[in-house]
Amino acid sequence: MMLSDLMHCFQGVTPAGIATCAADGTPNMALLSQVYYLDEKHVALSCQFFNKTRRNVDQNPYASVRLWDPVSLQPYLMQLRFLRAETSGAVFDDMASRIDAIARVTGMAGVFKLISADVYEVLSLSVLQGALQPAPAMPLPWAVDPRQGGREELRGLQVLSDRLCRARTLEALYTELLASMASLFGSQHALLMLYEEDCGKLIAIDSRGYDRVGAGAEVKPGEGLIGTVAQTRKPLRLSGMAALRRYTRAVRESAQKSGVTLTAEVPLPGLADAQSQLALPLVAHDRLIGVLALESRDPLAFEDWHEAYLSLLANQAALAIAMLSDRDEDEEEVHAEPEPAPLPARRRLFTWFAGDESVFVDGEYLIRGVPARILWKLLREHAQGRREFSNRELRMDESLGLPPIKDNLESRLILLRKRLQERCPDVRIVSVKRGRFVLERDSEILLEERP
Amino acid sequence: MGQVDIAEFLKRGLCVLVATRDAALSPLCVSASAVALDGPGRAIVYLPAYESAPALANLRANGAVAVLVEEPTTHRGIQMKGRSLAVREATVPELDHVAEFVARTKAELSAIGFAPTVLERMNFTPCTAVEFTVEQVFEQTPGPGAGRAVEARA
Structure with a gap:
């Protein structure tokens, strides 16, 4: 079994358990909010509080981590060895931006923050056989031929790229972009926000899959998932949001007992019961154009590869928006029809x-x-x-x-x-x-x- | 030091994780089916057979144990640390207790969205009873207070 076979376990939908042991031989058991896949031999654990787990691995580097598949609850066991704590660099930045986004959308900014990305070597990985009774013969939702899936997605990308190139007006472009999220990529809830430099805010321009279009809604850079993506100009994905909210609520209550002051909780834009979100920055010529935000009620709707290939699409969309926005208009004289009289009594x-x-x-x-x-x-x-x-x-x-x-x-x-x-x-x-x-x-x- | 009413907490729907370690201080995390108090300063944790063998070997060799009980809907949790006193087969009345504990666990997992078809597949028995001393109790709810020692309220 490969570590990458467990990608669903690394999305934070179900917390993981970690056992460590102090130098005096006393074991310790704790929960982890997220385990990050680095490569086939390494994972990173987020250190958010200098706790007993961290003190133990400083004395004795071995740890035992139990993960669960978030759909089947099949448990897996990893035996790990602590290598180093990173406080800067790509791994730290990626983990910190995710934790920061979670903190901002749950009003935990300043409390729920990354102290270090603790990198561990994976010494062994095992499936805990016997934990579950045999499953009925039914493929898991993602158990499809990845080559076939890749071809389908590539075709979708090509179709959308074509549509964006053919759009003659910005309105047609926005319509194609949002409609294609549902028709080509199965994402039923999509929101397009444009950055207005003069007011320094993102303004919702159009959406699909919501009760209301929500045009005119505003988000400040740095605010929530969308604002964080605008500020960092990096895509950001949150999965298993019900689990994230439960976990941060527990931290919030614990922090309040400890006398820490918290900011007000910022409601997430869009679906009230979103289980996963993916926000992509739209950047052209090093200028922030806006943010495309996708949501789903499926906690595992967006995976690593969605982030990668939808980023390609976002780049194309950003360039197309920038080009159409800058284009001079034709100025031919046209004669509109005479205006009809208003309807009576309105x-x-x-x-x-x-x-x-x-x-x-x-x-x-x-x-x-x-x-x-x-x-x-x-x-x-x-x-x-x-x-x-x-x-x-x-x-x-x-x-x-x-x-x-x-x-x-x-x-x-x-x-x-x-x-x-x-x-x-x-x-x-x-x-x-x-x-x-x-x-x-x-x-x-x-x-x-x-x- | 804060106080915690363990008996009251154990009436909730809980998930149980157990840490043991071997002679080389290599830790091992296993799940448990249930936990119960067994008089002052003592408790019993029930380890399902499918993965308990290496943990039981650790407990027989050195006795060091940490038991984390956690409520999945709120992540409220406590940890009990001590030493194992006896490792034996669970009795019939104990298996009734395990069944009742597991029913509450499944109700909690159902409340956070796991389907009945998923929960029905989880194995909790047969299981082995591990009697242990409760020498220290810690607050384990995630956050800045996690790991703080608390006093077990009688």
């Missing part, structure tokens, strides 16, 4: 709050910041009889405060369009050709301004 009241530069519709929050300024301009000019607008004139309008380069205008318009679809579907922004759009409405529009 009114929408839009309110501009100058203080925080936000727009409310019928008393409910709609949008703020640059997209709000754009919407207010469109609504005011529409009230004076205009209907059709161009991206170029928005760029020329200094009152909107768009940055001179990398203005993300098209993405801001997509965000505005999605927010209107969700909150006020009878007022719409409709593209008539690249770089031009009309404001359509089925209802009478009333405007008011407040401080």
Whole structure:
């Protein structure tokens, strides 16, 4: 049996047990939150507290670790020898970023942190025969021919790459990217967030598989899984999140008894009962474009290879977004159809709050910041009889405060369009050709301004 | 030093892990089916036959034992350390206790999402009883307090 055959056991879905022995011959038993696979002969254990286990291996380097398969509960036993504690380097950084993300999403920042990555040599590995009665003859979900699986995934990557290259607009690109996550890669819950440099936040632009699109939701870099990925620009995967939450809750209670102050728990964006998450940074030309976040209710939905090949896809998507965002629009004259009269007895009241530069519709929050300024301009000019607008004139309008380069205008318009679809579907922004759009409405529009 | 009511804690649904060691101080981790108190300062842990042989050999040779009991839904846990006094076959009344303990363990594992078809396959018997002295008790809930000695409340 190979150590790599146990990859499911290394995802932290079921905690591991570790036995060590002090120099005086007293054994000690403890739990471990995660065991990390390094190579066929080495694993790393996370040292988060200077505890008895660590003191024992400093005196006597041998340890015995019991792992369980998170689906079948088949136990395995590894006999280990402690080699060294790493406090920097690739292994430490990778383990620390995962633990840090777990800590941030569970409000344990500063308490649940990595002190060292303790590297052990694997002296022996055994399956504990007899622990389980024979299984009914049914293949495990992942027991497929890996060569066939690889071919399928490569084909999926090729199809998506093709679709991204053919997308002519950013909106089409976002739609293809998110739709392909489900149709090609079986990931039913996906969220695309774009980084807005002027406000220093990630803004949700579109999603698939959730009750609401959630366009406009904000995440600060460093906040939760998505914010951590934005900050570190490295993909991050959390598996077995129910188990992680239980484990960190135990640490939280223990820490509170010890008088440690904790920050408020930050709710995870997306599925309330997500069991695994994978977030990928979108980086082009060394610039953060955004984050693509995938979620699943399956605790083992994402594995090492998902992280690797979806990173290829994320790189392609990032480059495509950057290229389409930078492309100049065509500026041909088109003549929109005359605007139909509003439907009788329907009114929408839009309110501009100058203080925080936000727009409310019928008393409910709609949008703020640059997209709000754009919407207010469109609504005011529409009230004076205009209907059709161009991206170029928005760029020329200094009152909107768009940055001179990398203005993300098209993405801001997509965000505005999605927010209107969700909150006020009878007022719409409709593209008539690249770089031009009309404001359509089925209802009478009333405007008011407040401080 | 904090206090812990071991008898009360052992009424919960728990998983049990046992550490022993050989003459070269090489530790060994095995799972146990159940644990029970056996009068003041004494307890009995029940080791399933499928993996107990090397642990029982260690216990017969040097007696050093550590028993961790942990509640899977909360990860609350305590550890008892001592020395084995006797290694023998479990009696029929003890096997009834083991069955009742295992039922609570399975209910806990079910609560964290393991399917009945998975839990039905787990073997807990036959098992061997190991009587041991409880010389030290430690808080074992993960976190900064893990490993702190606590006093067993009578």
